[in-house]
Amino acid sequence: MKHFNLILLTLLLPVCMMGQQRISGKITDSKKRPLQGVNIAIKDTYDGATSGADGSYSFTTDSKGSQYITATLLGYTSQEQKIFITGPQEVNIIMRNNINDLKVVTISAGSFEASDEGKTTVLKPLDIVTTAGAGADIVNALKTLPGTQQTNDREGLFVRGGTGYETQTFIDGMMVRNPFFSGLPDQPGRGRFSPFLFKGTTFSSGGYSAQYGQGLSSALILESTDLPQRSSYTLGASVIGINGGLEELMKDKKGSFGVEADYTNLGPYLGVVKPKYAFSKDPEIIGTSANFRRKTSSTGMIKFYGYYNRTNMGTIRPSLEYPGFDELFELKNQNVYTNLTYKESLGHDWKLNAGFSFSANTDDINLDTLQKSSPLQGKNQSQLTQARVVLTKGFGQYSVLRFGGEYQYGVEKSNFGGWRANYVDNYTAGFIESDIYITPRLVGRVGGRAEYTSIISKANIAPRASLAYRLTANSQVSFAYGEFYQKPEQQYLRFKHDLGFTRATHYIASYQLVSKNYTFRVEGFYKKYHDLVKTGIDTSTSGTGYAKGIEVFWRDKKTLKNTDYWISYSYLDTKRNYLNYPFEVQPDFAAKHTLSVVYKYYIPAITTNLGVTYSFSTGRPYYNPNLPENKFMSEKTMTYNSVGVSASYLTSIRKAFTIFVLSVSNAPNIKQVYGYRYSTDKLRRQEIVPNMPRFIYLGMFMNFGVDRRQDVINNL
Amino acid sequence: MKRILFSICLLVGLASFSMAQSAQYEGAMTKQVALLDDSTNFNPDKLLEIANTFERIGAAEKTQWLPFYYASYCYVMSSLMQKNNDKVDDLSDKAAVNIEQAEAISPKNDEISCVKSLIATSRIRVDPMSRGMKYGMESASLLVQANQINQENPRVYMLQGQSLFFTPEQFGGSKTEAKKKFEVALQKFSTFKPASSIAPHWGEAYTKGLLAQIK
Numbered sequence: 001m002k003h004f005n006l007i008l009l010t011l012l013l014p015v016c017m018m019g020q021q022r023i024s025g026k027i028t029d030s031k032k033r034p035l036q037g038v039n040i041a042i043k044d045t046y047d048g049a050t051s052g053a054d055g056s057y058s059f060t061t062d063s064k065g066s067q068y069i070t071a072t073l074l075g076y077t078s079q080e081q082k083i084f085i086t087g088p089q090e091v092n093i094i095m096r097n098n099i100n101d102l103k104v105v106t107i108s109a110g111s112f113e114a115s116d117e118g119k120t121t122v123l124k125p126l127d128i129v130t131t132a133g134a135g136a137d138i139v140n141a142l143k144t145l146p147g148t149q150q151t152n153d154r155e156g157l158f159v160r161g162g163t164g165y166e167t168q169t170f171i172d173g174m175m176v177r178n179p180f181f182s183g184l185p186d187q188p189g190r191g192r193f194s195p196f197l198f199k200g201t202t203f204s205s206g207g208y209s210a211q212y213g214q215g216l217s218s219a220l221i222l223e224s225t226d227l228p229q230r231s232s233y234t235l236g237a238s239v240i241g242i243n244g245g246l247e248e249l250m251k252d253k254k255g256s257f258g259v260e261a262d263y264t265n266l267g268p269y270l271g272v273v274k275p276k277y278a279f280s281k282d283p284e285i286i287g288t289s290a291n292f293r294r295k296t297s298s299t300g301m302i303k304f305y306g307y308y309n310r311t312n313m314g315t316i317r318p319s320l321e322y323p324g325f326d327e328l329f330e331l332k333n334q335n336v337y338t339n340l341t342y343k344e345s346l347g348h349d350w351k352l353n354a355g356f357s358f359s360a361n362t363d364d365i366n367l368d369t370l371q372k373s374s375p376l377q378g379k380n381q382s383q384l385t386q387a388r389v390v391l392t393k394g395f396g397q398y399s400v401l402r403f404g405g406e407y408q409y410g411v412e413k414s415n416f417g418g419w420r421a422n423y424v425d426n427y428t429a430g431f432i433e434s435d436i437y438i439t440p441r442l443v444g445r446v447g448g449r450a451e452y453t454s455i456i457s458k459a460n461i462a463p464r465a466s467l468a469y470r471l472t473a474n475s476q477v478s479f480a481y482g483e484f485y486q487k488p489e490q491q492y493l494r495f496k497h498d499l500g501f502t503r504a505t506h507y508i509a510s511y512q513l514v515s516k517n518y519t520f521r522v523e524g525f526y527k528k529y530h531d532l533v534k535t536g537i538d539t540s541t542s543g544t545g546y547a548k549g550i551e552v553f554w555r556d557k558k559t560l561k562n563t564d565y566w567i568s569y570s571y572l573d574t575k576r577n578y579l580n581y582p583f584e585v586q587p588d589f590a591a592k593h594t595l596s597v598v599y600k601y602y603i604p605a606i607t608t609n610l611g612v613t614y615s616f617s618t619g620r621p622y623y624n625p626n627l628p629e630n631k632f633m634s635e636k637t638m639t640y641n642s643v644g645v646s647a648s649y650l651t652s653i654r655k656a657f658t659i660f661v662l663s664v665s666n667a668p669n670i671k672q673v674y675g676y677r678y679s680t681d682k683l684r685r686q687e688i689v690p691n692m693p694r695f696i697y698l699g700m701f702m703n704f705g706v707d708r709r710q711d712v713i714n715n716l
Numbered sequence: 717m718k719r720i721l722f723s724i725c726l727l728v729g730l731a732s733f734s735m736a737q738s739a740q741y742e743g744a745m746t747k748q749v750a751l752l753d754d755s756t757n758f759n760p761d762k763l764l765e766i767a768n769t770f771e772r773i774g775a776a777e778k779t780q781w782l783p784f785y786y787a788s789y790c791y792v793m794s795s796l797m798q799k800n801n802d803k804v805d806d807l808s809d810k811a812a813v814n815i816e817q818a819e820a821i822s823p824k825n826d827e828i829s830c831v832k833s834l835i836a837t838s839r840i841r842v843d844p845m846s847r848g849m850k851y852g853m854e855s856a857s858l859l860v861q862a863n864q865i866n867q868e869n870p871r872v873y874m875l876q877g878q879s880l881f882f883t884p885e886q887f888g889g890s891k892t893e894a895k896k897k898f899e900v901a902l903q904k905f906s907t908f909k910p911a912s913s914i915a916p917h918w919g920e921a922y923t924k925g926l927l928a929q930i931k
Contacts, residue, residue, distance in 0.1 A: 037761070039768035041775065046744050048772045050765040072771075074806050229853040516802060516842070607884060652888060 023083075024058030025091040027051045027071060035073060035095055043068035043080070061085070071095060097473070104398060104440045105470035109478035109508045110207035110523070112145055113200070138201070139180075139191045142220070143615070144596040146523070146551035146568040147205035150617045150640050151589050153674035153688050155180045155189045158589050159205050160527060161547025161574030162217025162504075165489050169220045170212060172303065172341045174357040175408070177384040179220075181285075182333040182363050184315055186674070186688050192309065192335070197291075199225040205551075206506045206525055207480030210431040210447040210464045211390065211402065216486045216504040216529075224303060227256050227293055231705055238661075238699030239269050241285075255294040262287045275691045280328055281314035300344035309335045314366070320679045320686050322372055330366040335359070349394035353404075357386045381413040382490070396437070402447075403432040412490050421494035425455040425487075433464070441470040453487055453501075460485045460501050474515045480508040488533045488541065500541040503530040517558035519566075524550045532578035545576025545584060562602045570594040585633045588675060591617035591640070607650040615642045622675040625682045641670045656702040663697045666690075744773055745782060745914040752786070752918065763794040767810075774817065781825070782914060784818035787811075788831050789918075795838045804842050811835050826869045827916045829862035833875060855879070870904035871916070873897045874923045881926055891930050898927040 027038040034055025041048030047061035064085050072078040076095040083091055139157050142148060149158035156164020169179035171193075183189035200223035208219045228247050236243045243262035250256060267282035289307035296302055314330030341355040360383045368375035390404030408427040414420070433447025445466040452459040464482035471477060485501040492499060510523035525548065532543025555566035572592060575584040586592075594617040601610045619636035627634065646663035666672070675688040751757050751766055767790035774783035791811035795804050812835055819828050836855035840847050856879070862872045877897030883889025901923050910917040 041772045050768045
């Protein structure tokens with residue numbers, strides 16, 4: 001009987017343990033505001049509840065004695081509290097905001113980062129090319145960001161009082177020697193790279209990482225895409241050419257390869273729309289590219305990218321020196337670029353990035369004052385071979401140490417009417433840099449770069465430092481300081497080898513507020529130039545200068561329906577005494593005020609996108625040789641205004657995703673004058689104006705396999 | 717003898733305790749799944765409340781994939797129903813965390829692939845311009861994966877049809893193709909036997925609803 005009782009007791013044990021107790025309470029945040037939707041539970045049991053609109057909750061539980069009560073809610077740190085259940089109980093819990101990885105402060109002074117990784121980056125990769133009138137050119141699109149100049153009469157990206165030469169372009173860490181097509185006089189060369197090659201773009205207008213060198217003003221850092229999701233094929237036709245390509249994802253999904261080819265010829269277009277100056281040879285471009293990507297392990301990847309371009313063009317324009325005669329300018333360009341990179345995690349928080357690149361560029365130039373002189377031939381050749389290794393070691397949650405080195409072997413050959421000036425340069429650099437998180441709110445980056453270049457037999461050490469502090473979840477302040485060195489331009493090194501490095505010192509302070517739909521940034525900078533190239537009787541690096549200014553950026557993706565717009569304003573005060581300048585003066589590539597407005601509107605009913613880009617800048621100084629020397633660069637050109645518009649219509653033709661595109665640069669055909677050129681006797685002058693002030697582009701693109709129409713639209 | 721008897725008693729007691737535990741699981745799950753089958757509960761806030769309960773069950777039953785699966789399902793459905801885009805990413809993240817826990821317990825599961833596909837779909841909405849391609853393809857390939865695991869799962873065809881149904885024709889959508897998928901889905905629903913009363917069995921009524929809109 002005793003045993004039977006025992007059995008009964010054992011069987012009933014679970015039942016006996018039931019004796020339900022009510023747990024209730026209120027959940028608030030640290031400011032005592034009630035929190036709804038909090039998941040409250042007795043740890044490791046089903047018992048719990050969800051808090052209501054007033055933050056209160058209640059539930060019953062069978063648990064007794066010492067227990068843990070947990071509370072979890074999105075965006076808040078989970079709370080765990082020990083309780084002792086003997087009877088009904090009230091448990092009030094205060095939740096604290098979560099500082100998660102996404103809200104950790106990042107180094108941001110001086111840089112605009114476009115990437116898919118972060119949810120609140122200022123711009124997405126596609127956004128940077130979402131610009132009517134930019135014509136699928138990364139650099140043209142970047143000209144809608146603050147800090148840039150609307151210099152459309154010369155090659156390159158002019159940033160914060162710097163020349164185009166002061167901006168360097170990097171692909172996967174490797175320098176690109178000729179990122180722009182060789183252009184005709186007074187016309188900018190387009191960028192050579194399709195925006196679709198890159199998953200991330202960082203445009204740094206100053207104070208950038210010690211990983212990069214040889215750019216006094218700015219670095220454009222491009223990161224190539226990884227494996228495609230699936231195979232695809234493209235075909236395109238427009239008023240100026242045709243293109244086609246394929247990208248194959250291998251069967252094991254661990255590798256891919258792609259080839260592309262395009263042919264552009266402006267001949268038919270020029271038959272309809274007459275340019276200001278006639279072409280002796282209609283611009284013709286043949287381009288091919290190939291890429292290969294292979295995963296070598298779960299963390300390792302090898303990437304290859306290479307292209308070959310060939311351009312041929314020539315103009316005839318009235319001679320300024322010899323009235324009644326014409327000047328012929330013909331250019332043949334060939335360009336090869338290859339880039340091979342490898343990255344792998346080595347374990348224990350070590351990462352390796354290594355790369356090798358080779359590029360070669362040849363410009364054949366033919367100059368002739370027709371019927372007046374015999375032609376003059378010139379040839380410029382450059383080759384650059386580069387190797388680079390970077391090691392990264394992670395510490396704790398966020399801090400990292402990076403160090404590495406690079407070597408560049410450059411060959412420059414030039415031949416002008418039989419006159420030769422060739423040289424070879426060996427450049428070596430090493431850098432070390434650390435991002436130190438003092439707290440998740442405060443990060444410091446300190447580092448430096450040491451360089452030696454054989455052509456001028458000089459070395460330098462460039463310290464750099466940044467600091468960023470997060471004020472609230474969405475806002476932060478940043479500061480940056482850095483020394484930047486660059487070799488003088490090739491055209492001076494050819495003739496003189498005992499020059500020094502040119503140098504700039506950057507100081508930057510910025511505030512930014514970034515949420516999903518809005519971005520606001522304001523940045524102030526001061527840049528001091530030392531040792532700029534001075535020409536004259538004896539070329540030397542004794543020039544000086546400065547640039548200072550304030551820039552504002554505002555982007556809004558939400559307020560207006562189906563609309564995304566951004567506004568950039570830059571104020572720039574810069575003077576320099578370099579080249580043949582007699583004293584410090586505002587240079588001819590710098591405008592005091594620059595404004596850009598980019599506006600995009602999507603009409604879902606007819607699947608059509610409209611875009612408008614407006615750019616403005618105040619007049620730029622130009623040199624009038626008829627004025628006394630103390631009036632050097634005192635005259636200014638007219639203000640610059642440009643309106644680009646675009647429209648695109650999406651449809652499907654059988655199995656192909658198809659898009660029709662119409663885009664017009666400088667649609668109202670506003671007159672633009674970039675400067676004036678004077679004859680040697682100072683009697684005649686010629687306006688520097690675009691050869692085709694308005695350009696109308698009509699095209700059709702078809703994609704098979706992958707819908708890339710959105711990319712194309714975003715490219716307008 | 718006493719000792720043996722005592723041991724037996726103890727064993728029986730333990731068995732009844734664990735049976736109670738399992739019965740508790742079945743009971744709690746049946747109750748919650750029934751809530752999901754009731755269309756009046758299909759609103760963004762109520763779904764989050766149900767998700768909380770599934771999360772609690774999941775936290776207590778560390779070897780069952782269904783609580784995590786349903787928690788994820790509730791989060792992604794709530795995300796898809798949100799009027800405001802601001803919450804979509806956070807809810808999708810929560811859904812993703814839960815479905816990964818489910819997948820760790822039950823790898824190569826077609827139902828799990830279906831929910832993962834839904835999560836990718838929900839993320840597109842935040843920024844269709846730059847996310848459409850990446851997540852659209854991810855969503856589609858997850859459904860292909862699910863179909864490879866189990867060709868009889870009606871939800872795969874239903875989700876493929878849904879994607880065709882809501883995608884504008886200019887972007888490759890098609891109501892007639894969607895209709896074909898829905899018809900296959902309904903045929904599969906008619907023969908589909910859920911592994912248990914609490915195994916995933918949603919979607920039939922919804923499929924019929926969408927199909928009715930085409931006819």
